[in-house]
Amino acid sequence: MKKLFFLLLPLFLLGKLVDGIAIKVNGIPITLFDIEQAQRELGVSKPKAVQFLIRYSLEEYEIKRLNIEVTQEEIDNGIDRMLAQSGIPSKEILFRTLSLQGISKDEFLEKIKKEIAHSKLYRMVASSKVAQPSLQELRDIYSQNMERWKIADRYYITLYMSRDIGVLKEKLSNPLRFSRGVQIENRVLRWGDISPELQNILSNLHEGEFSKIFPFGGRYAFLYLSRKEGERVLEFDEVVDEIRNRELLLRQKRAVDSYFEKKRATAVIEYLR
Incomplete structure (x- = not known):
């Protein structure tokens, strides 16, 4: 958008x-x-x-x-x-x-x-069709995706921030180009001190990669991950809630997609031009 x-x-x-x-x-x-x-x-x-x-x-x-x-x-x-x-x-x-x-x-x-109405529709459709994943299913997902649960103690990043998302998009497309209105800071982030949103961003980045643009303290930002220190794998008990939520969302999406595939098959769709 x-x-x-x-x-x-x-x-x-x-x-x-x-x-x-x-x-x-x-x-x-x-x-x-x-x-x-x-x-x-x-x-x-x-x-x-x-x-x-x-x-x-x-x-x-x-x-x-x-x-x-x-x-x-x-x-x-x-x-x-x-x-x-x-x-x-x-x-x-x-x-x-x-x-x-x-x-x-x-x-x-x-x-x-409209967004809220559509969200309520999705919940209504999925509520009777989606079963809660069992503990064994969650353990299987955990063991099959060990790379996903790797974190680091410290993340060395460069943070790019601006109130103008257009300027920030230009900077992300060409980070070496000088961009007026973009504030740049080098930071060291500790895993235990950052928000779940930032944890999610960092856990999906490899060294040498840029993130997507995200909201940050009333502005917009993206970051560059230069290196990580103190890597370890999160224990199952530390991520079980995240795994459950992800699996439920995936099942809900499948249920909603299936529901509307059936609705489309019986819908009256007229192509006028």
């Missing part, structure tokens, strides 16, 4: 009819503009953009059919979680940042509402 990348659903999914209708899914229109925007914002081919939008329209149809509603409290809680994850200190600063990026408060709130 181009701007506030921590938002899950791109803005083209807000349902504005600004161009000719190309496809209808159970009566829900997909316009030529929707398809072009999906291609640009998701960085995919036209056929993949069409498939994404058909799936999204099927989800919208199910939300309406199942009368899934979103309360104001759920919206407020969703915004609070977003603020905590992104490091933005207040709603006022968030809305001001959005305004500078050309996103109105109403558009943002509608976007959050």
Whole structure:
């Protein structure tokens, strides 16, 4: 996504009819503009953009059919979680940042509402179809992925930070290029002192690799991992909750994908142009 990348659903999914209708899914229109925007914002081919939008329209149809509603409290809680994850200190600063990026408060709130509705749909679909993994299944996953549980005592990194995500993207594409507005710091991080989010980023990096861009203290950042010291393998008891959560998410995704494959087979899909 181009701007506030921590938002899950791109803005083209807000349902504005600004161009000719190309496809209808159970009566829900997909316009030529929707398809072009999906291609640009998701960085995919036209056929993949069409498939994404058909799936999204099927989800919208199910939300309406199942009368899934979103309360104001759920919206407020969703915004609070977003603020905590992104490091933005207040709603006022968030809305001001959005305004500078050309996103109105109403558009943002509608976007959050849609994200929550889709999340509730996924939970509803998966709740009756997904079994909890057994302890033995979790142990098997642990033993089959030992590299995944390797950590280090200390991580020597270079941290690149900016309030402008566009500038930071340019820096990530060419780290040796001078970029005004990017703050660079060398740091040594100890595993026990960093957040779970940063632990997850570091555990997926090898020496000599750059991370993806992530929210960091009200700004955006990426890091370069130069070296690690004091490597060890986490014990099963230290990661069992993480393994369980990952496995549940994987099973839920499979259940939801299977559900919508069946819904698509019976949907009325009209290709108009």
